[in-house]
Amino acid sequence: MGNGADMSDTTGGLRHDLSDAGLLRAGLERLQAILPAGWEVQLSGSEVAGELSVRADTVVSIRAQSGGGGQVIVGARQHLTPRGVEELTRGPAEALRRQYQMPLLVVAPVLSARTRDRLRQAGICYVDLTGPAFLTLASPGLHVELAGPSRAAPARPASGRPTLRGPRAGRVLRLLTDVAPPYGVGELARAAGVSVAYTSRLLDGLDAEALLTRGRRGLVAAVDWAGCLRRWAEAYALLRTHTGVGAIARHGVPAVLDALRAQAGPWAITGSYAAVRLAPVAAPALLVVYAADPTALLEPLQLLPAADGHDVVLLRPADRFVYARAQRTDGLRYAAPSQVALDCLTGPGRMPAEGEALLTWMAEHAAAWQVPALAALPTAPDGG
Secondary structure: OOOOOOOOOOOOOOOOOOOHHHHHHHHHHHHHHOOOOEEEEEEEOOOOOOOOOOOEEEEEEEEEEOOOEEEEEEEOOOOHHHHHHHHOOOOHHHHHHHHHOOEEEEEOOOOHHHHHHHHHOOOOOEEEEOOEEEEEEOOOOOOEOOOOOOOOOOOOOOOOOOOOOOOOHHHHHHHHHEEOOOOOHHHHHHHHHHHHHHHHHHHHHHOOOEEEEEOOOHEEEOHHHEEEHHHHHOOOOOHOOOEEEEEHHHHOHHHHHHHHHHOOOOOHHHOOOHOOOOOOOOOOEEEEEOOOHHHHOOOOOOEOOOOOOOOOEEEEEEEEEEEHHOOEEEEEEOHHHHHHHHHOOOOOOOHHHHHHHHHHHHHHOOHHEEEEOHOOOOOOOOOO
């Protein structure tokens, strides 16, 4: 670095035990490493008065050896959530940016993808010690952006809030997506069939990620349902979350669909064949069906089990809630759009693109699929 400081390399292994000052130093070392040739980081030695929630805030100069450069206000953050980004964009942090007319750069041990997106949207630069970085200077022109992370973020946040894995989280997330707010924690928990304590912790975590907004007495007032589905997709995988069997349709997929109409439930179509009904991208290539007993359907549907090259997948759902609010069309049952979108986002081939197309359709036609209130929900999942 330009100030000649001796900094130990903290990017070779993810560190969570750094002090604020140590985190700041590690971030600046990382920043120097990713700058283009001929650029260097120089500590100004002055601290900035204000609140970035740390004690190690400082002004850093980023200069080209050929001349010119700019300054940024750098602050270390041990933990930063998307909701925390909102706090940076108002109050003391925003006043600092206006007062000094400098960009703000945040250094953190690890930043979630959603947090990084929120930082970029707010025009805040960042250095994530797991690899990702974003820096932009208007004069002279400099733009550095690295994707990542190079290492997975911790499976469970340091706060102890629950992850989005498992049936309990899935039930709450489906309701948050499918039902328009407002609603309370207790009534949401009852509708999902999970405990109030668990639901409250999960909502706290989603609130921290700015995926929902809480009102008085913890009431859920607004939900970013598309963000919830994308966030859920990070902890979910269609073909791993559920167990099943791949098969080849002996007489083609249309014949399978015809035979499926005569089968007793519970079953529901998801994936490409369900998405294309609402948001066509291309002709679907893989038929995915949830079924209580996949192997029992092989013979009546004229399917030949196959490990490779299959055009049909029958899945035994990890939770019966995948059938919730299934839609019936022309004798066939299709999983609800929210479930289909989630499954496509994490499915193979072009299914993620189909999931994104379905999310766009859902945003434009919310009245066609979203329930206006919890009281309007059917009493049981519809898979039969």
